[in-house]
Amino acid sequence: MRPSGPPTDEIPVWTSPDGVDRQTAQAVIDLAMRAGVAMLSTGAAAADVTGTVLMLTNAYGLRSVHVDVSYTSVTVSYHRGPDADPMTVLRIVRFRVQDYTRLERLRSLIVELVAEPIDPAEARVRVDAVISAPHPYRRWVVTAAGAVLAAAVAGLIGGGWLIIGATFVSAAIISRVLDWLGRVGVASFFSQVVGAAIPTVAATLVVVAQSKGVTSLQDVSPSLIVAAGIVLLLSGLSVVGSGEDALSGYYVTAAARAFEVVVLSLGIATGVTVVLAVGQRLGYPIAITPFTRLTDDLRIQVVCAAIISLAFAIGAYASGRAATLAGLAGAGGWLALGAIEDLGLGPTTASAGASLIIGFVARLLARRLDVSALAVTTAAIVPMLPGRAVYQGISQVVSEPSGAGINAGLPTLAGAFGQGLALAAGVSLGTYFAGLVLARRFGQRLAVPAGAVVPHDPVQRPERPALSDTGEMPTVDAAGLDPRSELTRREG
Known part of the structure; x- marks a missing residue:
């Protein structure tokens, strides 16, 4: 068997430099690195970081640039030609937070710089101004948002006013303690241990009060306080980011994110277990109440789901429009979850289906409203996080005899973990399908699998440089057309 023609995939072969002087190239790479590290630090996926760096370097004329993103570092390498030394820069990502306002501002600034490149020194000043800008909400607002989130979770899973109040107080304490532990440099694992111990201690105090005959607390279920507090801690885990990186082909970063989720989840389990x-x-054990996922009133369910998503978005410094859209998406996702469960499907399948709908709709609306889809989708799935199941599995392992407890608790924990993975996979697939719809609608292709941030959206992505500017050796397919033409080119 012989081929009928030459291969049609592009094979880049360097033939000449792109004409950018060394000083300008250094300034552009530094600018792109600052933007990429800032995006990774504020919660962007690896695909978005890679697209951002390549867009900026391409806008300033740097063609042969390679980007490698891991969970803790960003590396940019610029091949300047066969007769010049390459430039390779690596920067470490020292901290990671969910800060969607900075992410949105960075995205807007990057789109402006790509459309109209300015002097790299001036662009660097503008990027640094976005990074160092103050948060849109004061710290007490973020603390209150976390407390409201946990209280709404308590109401969602059937807690009364006393449980909601106790959950609100314990969640506020958790938020302040975690903030202090982060400032003094305590590792995230131990912060999770302390954070999970706080609502468990509050629940134990309720058990003590019940044993002393306090009549007003006799009908209070302490386990609901623990479950609501666990959801507050689970909401900060990068489950969605891990699934998105895996589907985008960044397996090293996805594995690192997933392992971080496992380690921090073990921290939660350790704090509760102790x-x-x-x-x-x-002599004050916390009894496990019968597993009921939510209250019977559908209106209360929807309102609580909307409040949870809205509060999480505010706690992650999302803008007002993004937070409002997140609240609506959380309510809609909860209705979708109930509708899918009514079809007789299990909780894992229902979670995947509901999160897929959330990811699809949120990506379309986020682009129209010019907000970060990552902020909307991450906040919208928080009401569906399996905090109650995590607590139930941990409590079964601790409370029951060794063999029976492990046999009963591990399947429960495995089911909760599977539900979390289903949420991540559903959101990632939904955003990807929405990206395909946007690509077809605007008659363009996706160069990178659709992430949650918009800078490399197909409708805003600049066209690839002309063939004469790339320095790549042209290839011709069997039909005599250049494979990078509008009709036949494929991007690898």
Whole structure:
């Protein structure tokens, strides 16, 4: 068997430099690195960071640029030609937070710079101004948002006013303690241990009060306080980012994010386990109430889901429009979850289907409203996080005899983990399908699998440089057309 013609895939072969002097190239790479590291630090996916760096370098005339993104670093390498030394820069990502306002501002600035490039020194000043700008909300607003989130979770899973109040107070304490631990440099694992111990201690105090005959607390279920507090801690995990990186082909970064989720989840389990074990030895065990996912009133469910998503978006410094859209998406996603479950499907399948709908609709609306889809989708799935199931599995392992507890608790924890993965996969697939719809609508292709941030959206992505400017050796397919023409080119 012989081929009928030459291969049609592009094989870049360097033939000549692109004419950018060394000083300008250094300034552009530094600018792109600053933007990429800032985006990765504020919650962007690896595909978005890669697209951002390539867009900026391409806008300033740097063609042969390679980007490598891992969970803790960004590397940019610029091949200047066969007779010049390459430039390779690596920067470490020292911290990662969910800060969607900075992410949106960075995205808007990058789109402006790509459309109209300015002097790299001036662009660097503008990027640094966005990075160092103050948050849109004061710290007490973020603390209140976290407390409202946990209180709404308590209401969603059937807690009364006393449970909601206790959850609000314990969540506010968790937020302040975690903030202080982060400032003093305590590792995230131990912060999660302390954070999970706080609502468990509050629940144990309720058990103590019940044993002393406090009548007003006799009907209070302490386990709901623990479950709501766990959801507050689970909401900060990068489950969605891990699934998005995996579907985008960034497996190293996805594995790192997933392992971080496992480690931080183990921190939650450790904190709950220690307090439960101490309480049991002191004679104050926290009983597991029958597993009911939510209250019976559908209106309360929808309102609580909207409040949870809105509060999370505010706590992650999302803009007002993004937070409002997140609240609506959270309510709509909850209705979709109930509708899918009514069809007889299991919780994992229902979670995947509801999150897919959220990802699809949120990506379309986020582009129209010019907000970050990552902020909307991440906040909208928080009401569906399996905090109650996580607590139930941990409590079964601790409270029951060794063999029976492990046999009963591990399947529960595995089901909760599967539900979390289903949420991540559903959101990622939904945003990807929405990207395909946008690409078809505007008659363009996706160069990178659709992420959550817009800078490399197909409708805003600049066209690839002309063939004469790339320095790549042209190839011709069997039909005599250049494979990078409008009709036949394929981007690898």
